[in-house]
Amino acid sequence: VKTPIVILNFKTYLESSGEKALELAKTLESVSYESGITMAVAPQTADIFRINDETNIPILAQHIDPISPGGHTGSNLLECLVEAGINGTLINHSEIQMKLADIDKIIKGSKSRDIFSVVCTNNIESSRAAATLNPEFVAVEPPELIGSGVPVSQAEPEVVEGTVNEVKRINKNIDVLCGAGISTGDDMEAAIELGASGVLLASGIVLAKDPKEALLDLVSKV
Numbered sequence: 001v002k003t004p005i006v007i008l009n010f011k012t013y014l015e016s017s018g019e020k021a022l023e024l025a026k027t028l029e030s031v032s033y034e035s036g037i038t039m040a041v042a043p044q045t046a047d048i049f050r051i052n053d054e055t056n057i058p059i060l061a062q063h064i065d066p067i068s069p070g071g072h073t074g075s076n077l078l079e080c081l082v083e084a085g086i087n088g089t090l091i092n093h094s095e096i097q098m099k100l101a102d103i104d105k106i107i108k109g110s111k112s113r114d115i116f117s118v119v120c121t122n123n124i125e126s127s128r129a130a131a132t133l134n135p136e137f138v139a140v141e142p143p144e145l146i147g148s149g150v151p152v153s154q155a156e157p158e159v160v161e162g163t164v165n166e167v168k169r170i171n172k173n174i175d176v177l178c179g180a181g182i183s184t185g186d187d188m189e190a191a192i193e194l195g196a197s198g199v200l201l202a203s204g205i206v207l208a209k210d211p212k213e214a215l216l217d218l219v220s221k222v
């Protein structure tokens, strides 16, 4: 995956659901093309197939359940998501945390199907633990800053820097992303200066009056 990268988590906002999810994915695709910055989307499960059908943007699942095929009503099965068109997955987002053994299972399953994994973490210590499992990305997001509009790169730069140092010490091939409160070009520039390979963000773009404008601003300084 070419970095720097912007990953937009669609979460379950109405502004990024259904028809609007497709529209937003197309907007990211065009801004990525115009700016030359890699962009990927993490829509809800029900929107993955259609976005894959109608765009070429890389798609991540928001969550995969640590299950095997069979009787698990209501779960997200890795094999089915891969067929629907995902290129990667978020794992262990603060809003749907997982056990270490389950994170490991999803990372290994992802590798065996050639999709990349982005393990979300809440601090330096959990980032260190995540790095030992060897995902392609670790994305650190202090939970108290998620959705706050206060950027992690400004409020807790030591967490971003500390995560980069620890993760790279364990495996220099793992890229570190940061997220929580990121929305502007200054925020992304600061993240890169702290050693991050990109950002994972949501509300600053999804809820923006003009998401295209917001995305162009986000990548204006890299």
Ligand code: G3P
Pocket: 009, 093, 141, 145, 146, 147, 148, 149, 179, 180, 181, 182, 200, 201, 202, 203, 204
């Ligand atoms: O996954 C990204 C997210 O948790 C950060 O959310 O709204 O602070 O950009 P937000």
